[in-house]
Amino acid sequence: MKAALFDSSGQMLGLRRTPTPHRGTETAEAVLERVEELLAEFAHTFPHVRPAGIGLIAPGVVDDDQGIGRESVNLDWNDVPFRRLLEDRLHLPASFSHDVRAAGEAEFQLGAARGFGTVVVIIVGTGIAASLIVNGRAHVAGGYAGELGHSIVDPRGARCACGARGCLETVGSAGAISRRYAEATGQEPVGAREVLALAAAGDPAARRIWNEAIDALALGIAQVTAILAPEAVVIGGGLAEAGDSLFVPLRERVDALLSFHRRPLVLPALIGENAGLIGAALRARAAADRSGQAS
Amino acid sequence: MKAALFDSSGQMLGLRRTPTPHRGTETAEAVLERVEELLAEFAHTFPHVRPAGIGLIAPGVVDDDQGIGRESVNLDWNDVPFRRLLEDRLHLPASFSHDVRAAGEAEFQLGAARGFGTVVVIIVGTGIAASLIVNGRAHVAGGYAGELGHSIVDPRGARCACGARGCLETVGSAGAISRRYAEATGQEPVGAREVLALAAAGDPAARRIWNEAIDALALGIAQVTAILAPEAVVIGGGLAEAGDSLFVPLRERVDALLSFHRRPLVLPALIGENAGLIGAALRARAAADRSGQAS
Structure with a gap:
C-alpha cells in the first residue's frame, strides 16, 4: 500500500x-x-x-x-x-x-491525456489495464470497462491467468516479456527492461519476444481505435519507461494496422509511478x- | 434512398x-x-x-x-x-x-437495446458497423466510432477493401460469407442465407465458412466486451435474420472466449430493415x- x-x-x-x-x-x-x-x-x-x-x-x-x-x-x-x-x-x-482508472484520472486532469475528449490511458506493467475517458467522462460499466489486457489478440494463443486464451496481457505486458524470455531460454527470469537491452544487443529470443509484445500492443490499440476512436492513447506503467524503444516502433505498427480510421496520438504518460x-x-x-x- | x-x-x-x-x-x-x-x-x-x-x-x-x-x-x-x-x-x-447510428438510436429508444445504459448495436450486412451507446449517449468521436467491422480479428488475414488486413468484415459479414463461398467453390456467388442452408445440408465449404464467420463475430464481440463492457450487444442487419442458426452458436462462442468479463446479453434487433x-x-x-x- x-x-x-x-x-x-x-x-x-x-x-x-x-x-x-x-x-x-x-x-x-x-x-x-x-x-x-x-x-x-x-x-x-x-x-x-x-x-x-x-x-x-x-x-x-x-x-x-x-x-x-x-x-x-x-x-x-x-x-x-x-x-x-x-x-x-x-x-x-x-x-x-x-x-488504473485513478491513474487515468490523474493523466486526464494533469498529465498526457489532458485536453482530449475521448482518450484511453493504458497501464502496461505486470498486467495491462486501461482507463477509458469517453466524451470527458470515465467509463466504468460497473467495474468491467477497460480490460484491454484481457481483449484477445490471438484466439489460438497461450492460456491467460484469467482463464481465456490469447489475451493481450499474455504477450504485450512487461510480465509476459519477462516470463516468455525465461521460458524461451530456460534461464532465470529477468525484467522486461533487461529483455529489451538483450534485444538491442542482438539476442534473437529477446528480439522476437520484444517484437511480439509490440505487435500485440499495436493490435490492441488498433482494436480500441476501431471501436472507440480515441483522440489519443496514453501509455504508462513500467513498460512505458522504455521510451523511444517502445513508442517509435509502436506508433509505426499502429499506423500500419489502420486504414481510414482516425489515428490516435500515441503518447507516453507524464505523471509516472x-x-x-x-x-x-x-x-x-x-x-x-x-x-x-x-x- | x-x-x-x-x-x-x-x-x-x-x-x-x-x-x-x-x-x-x-x-x-x-x-x-x-x-x-x-x-x-x-x-x-x-x-x-x-x-x-x-x-x-x-x-x-x-x-x-x-x-x-x-x-x-x-x-x-x-x-x-x-x-x-x-x-x-x-x-x-x-x-x-x-x-448505423440512426438504426442504433431506434433500437435504443424503441427496440432491443432499450433500457440498457451501455449497449452496442451491430449491423451485419454487406459490411459490419456498430452503434455505441455509452452511459445512455451515442458515442460518435467525430464520426469514427463504432467501426467494429474494421477491427482486426486476424492480422495475418485477408486484405480488406479498406486497405487493412484481417478486419472482422472480411470474414464475419454477410458479404464475406457470400464472397468466400464463391471463392472456395468457384461457383457464382449466392447469398449468405443460401450458404447457411448449404451448411445445414452438410456442404463442407459452406460449414467452414459459416463457422469462421461466427468465430470472427464472437471474437469481435469479445473485444468490445473487454473494452467497453456493454450490458447487451444487439445484432441486426441481413445476417441477423438467420435467427437461432446465428444466435445460438454465437452466444456459445462469445461465452467460451470470455472469463471474468461481464457477459453481455446477445440479442437480435427488433426493429428490422x-x-x-x-x-x-x-x-x-x-x-x-x-x-x-x-x-
Missing part, C-alpha cells in the same frame, strides 16, 4: 509504503483498519493539514461509480462497499476507485467538493 | 424507395435536391401532415454531433455540412446522422424539439 497526504495546494506530503495487510476473507476489514491507522499517523505528523476527504484505490473489479469493490482474487473480497465503510468509519467524504495516488487524491477532492455542495 | 413521413403519433407514411442520385463530386447537391423533391411530394400526398423537422442519414464517416458528412467514397463527398445545408434550404430543423429510417425520424423529432426550445 502506498499512502500520502495532499494539502490544498496539491502538494504531496509524507508518501509512505506499507505492506498490504492480508487476512484471508477479512482482508477488506484489515485494509480499512490500516487506512484508519495511516490517517492517525498523518494527523500526528502533519497536525496543520486537516483532511477534507479520502480516496482509496484498489486493483480487481472496482465499481468507481458505486464505490464498491466487486471482486479481487488477490485480496479475497467480493462486493465490499468501501466508500460507505470509509465514510462511516472515518467521518470524511470518501471515494473508492480502480487503481504516483499517478494512481494522485488520481485517488483528485477523487477525494471531488468527494469533498460534492459533500460541501450537498451540505 | 428510402424516404418516409412520420406523423406526430409516430406512424410511418408513404414509405418509398428511389435510386440515390449519383452526380460525381456533385452527389451531395444532387441528394439535397432529391430530398427537396421528396418533401414536396409528401406535402402533396399528405397535405394534413406538416413536417416539424427532417432527418437525413448516410453511410461513410458521418459526424452526427456536427451534422457533417466527413467522407463517403461511394457518394464522393468530403466535409459536407448537411445539417446546415438542409436547414438553409428547407427552413426546417434538421439532423444528419450515420445510418426500417431501423435506420425510424432512427432518422427520432433524430428529426429531437432537432424539432431543440428548435422549439430555442425559439
Whole structure:
C-alpha cells in the first residue's frame, strides 16, 4: 500500500509504503483498519493539514461509480462497499476507485491525456489495464470497462491467468516479456527492461519476444481505435519507461494496422509511478467538493 | 434512398424507395435536391401532415454531433455540412446522422437495446458497423466510432477493401460469407442465407465458412466486451435474420472466449430493415424539439 497526504495546494506530503495487510476473507476489514491507522499517523505528523476527504484505490473489479469493490482474487473480497465503510468509519467524504482508472484520472486532469475528449490511458506493467475517458467522462460499466489486457489478440494463443486464451496481457505486458524470455531460454527470469537491452544487443529470443509484445500492443490499440476512436492513447506503467524503444516502433505498427480510421496520438504518460495516488487524491477532492455542495 | 413521413403519433407514411442520385463530386447537391423533391411530394400526398423537422442519414464517416458528412467514397463527398445545408434550404430543423447510428438510436429508444445504459448495436450486412451507446449517449468521436467491422480479428488475414488486413468484415459479414463461398467453390456467388442452408445440408465449404464467420463475430464481440463492457450487444442487419442458426452458436462462442468479463446479453434487433429510417425520424423529432426550445 502506498499512502500520502495532499494539502490544498496539491502538494504531496509524507508518501509512505506499507505492506498490504492480508487476512484471508477479512482482508477488506484489515485494509480499512490500516487506512484508519495511516490517517492517525498523518494527523500526528502533519497536525496543520486537516483532511477534507479520502480516496482509496484498489486493483480487481472496482465499481468507481458505486464505490464498491466487486471482486479481487488477490485480496479475497467480493462486493465490499468501501466508500460507505470509509465514510462511516472515518467521518470524511470518501471515494473508492480502480487503481488504473485513478491513474487515468490523474493523466486526464494533469498529465498526457489532458485536453482530449475521448482518450484511453493504458497501464502496461505486470498486467495491462486501461482507463477509458469517453466524451470527458470515465467509463466504468460497473467495474468491467477497460480490460484491454484481457481483449484477445490471438484466439489460438497461450492460456491467460484469467482463464481465456490469447489475451493481450499474455504477450504485450512487461510480465509476459519477462516470463516468455525465461521460458524461451530456460534461464532465470529477468525484467522486461533487461529483455529489451538483450534485444538491442542482438539476442534473437529477446528480439522476437520484444517484437511480439509490440505487435500485440499495436493490435490492441488498433482494436480500441476501431471501436472507440480515441483522440489519443496514453501509455504508462513500467513498460512505458522504455521510451523511444517502445513508442517509435509502436506508433509505426499502429499506423500500419489502420486504414481510414482516425489515428490516435500515441503518447507516453507524464505523471509516472504516483499517478494512481494522485488520481485517488483528485477523487477525494471531488468527494469533498460534492459533500460541501450537498451540505 | 428510402424516404418516409412520420406523423406526430409516430406512424410511418408513404414509405418509398428511389435510386440515390449519383452526380460525381456533385452527389451531395444532387441528394439535397432529391430530398427537396421528396418533401414536396409528401406535402402533396399528405397535405394534413406538416413536417416539424427532417432527418437525413448516410453511410461513410458521418459526424452526427456536427451534422457533417466527413467522407463517403461511394457518394464522393468530403466535409459536407448537411445539417446546415438542409436547414438553409428547407427552413426546417434538421439532423444528419450515420445510418448505423440512426438504426442504433431506434433500437435504443424503441427496440432491443432499450433500457440498457451501455449497449452496442451491430449491423451485419454487406459490411459490419456498430452503434455505441455509452452511459445512455451515442458515442460518435467525430464520426469514427463504432467501426467494429474494421477491427482486426486476424492480422495475418485477408486484405480488406479498406486497405487493412484481417478486419472482422472480411470474414464475419454477410458479404464475406457470400464472397468466400464463391471463392472456395468457384461457383457464382449466392447469398449468405443460401450458404447457411448449404451448411445445414452438410456442404463442407459452406460449414467452414459459416463457422469462421461466427468465430470472427464472437471474437469481435469479445473485444468490445473487454473494452467497453456493454450490458447487451444487439445484432441486426441481413445476417441477423438467420435467427437461432446465428444466435445460438454465437452466444456459445462469445461465452467460451470470455472469463471474468461481464457477459453481455446477445440479442437480435427488433426493429428490422426500417431501423435506420425510424432512427432518422427520432433524430428529426429531437432537432424539432431543440428548435422549439430555442425559439
